[in-house]
Structure formats: structure tokens, C-alpha cells
Amino acid sequence: MIELKNIKKTYKTGALEYTALKNINLVVNQNDYIALMGTSGSGKSTLMNLLGALDTPTSGSYTLRGKSVDQLNLYSRT
Ligand SMILES: Nc1ncnc2c1ncn2[C@@H]1O[C@H](COP(=O)(O)OP(=O)(O)OP(=O)(O)O)[C@@H](O)[C@H]1O
Numbered sequence: 451m452i453e454l455k456n457i458k459k460t461y462k463t464g465a466l467e468y469t470a471l472k473n474i475n476l477v478v479n480q481n482d483y484i485a486l487m488g489t490s491g492s493g494k495s496t497l498m499n500l501l502g503a504l505d506t507p508t509s510g511s512y513t514l515r516g517k518s519v520d521q522l523n524l525y526s527r528t
């Protein structure tokens with residue numbers, strides 16, 4: 451249902467760059483029940499923002515129900 455491949459997220463603040471997610475691969479199938487755990491600053495919210503399509507990854511692919519989230523638009527969302 452959800453498939454992340456080699457997801458990377460780099461935040462750029464002025465001249466500063468910080469890679470919050472590096473090489474994330476994840477598959478979540480229907481009815482899976484998962485927990486996202488990690489220390490403060492490990493990137494949990496960053497990952498959730500990507501999964502909710504509130505933010506976009508710097509690189510890598512996010513496939514939701516077989517469709518690339520990059521290519522979803524308001525009219526094709528079902
Ligand atoms: N908008 C942003 N601009 C720059 N850096 C950011 C931004 N959001 C998060 N970061 C940095 O990315 C890293 C991961 O942050 P994130 O908020 O995803 O962690 P978290 O696991 O949710 O932490 P917490 O448990 O404290 O909520 C941190 O080093 C944080 O400072």
C-alpha cells in the first residue's frame with residue numbers, strides 16, 4: 451500500500467544543510483499496524499510529513515496504492 455524507496459530528506463536553511471532522512475526503505479501493507487520509534491530529532495515527524503504528502507522528499511520514491519505520489523493530483527486522488 452505504502453512503499454518508500456531510498457527516501458532522502460535534506461533541509462536547507464540558508465547555507466546550512468541537514469539531512470534528516472537518509473536511505474529510508476519502507477513497505478506498509480493494508481492492515482499492517484506499525485510503530486515509528488526513535489529519539490528526538492531522529493526524523494519521525496519528517497517521515498510522517500512525507501507519508502501525509504505535506505512535504506516532498508529530496509530524492510527517492512513514494513508509491514501509494516501503486517501510484518507515485520509525485521504524480522497524484524487533486525483529480526486523480528481516490
Ligand atoms: N523545517 C526544518 N528545517 C530544518 N531542519 C529541520 C526542520 N524540521 C526538522 N528539522 C531537523 O531534522 C531533524 C529531524 O527532525 P524531526 O522533527 O523529524 O524529528 P523527530 O524524530 O520528530 O523529533 P521529536 O521526537 O523531537 O518530535 C532534526 O535535526 C531537526 O532539527
Ligand SMILES: [Mg+2]
Pocket residue numbers: 494495496
Ligand atoms: Mg516529532
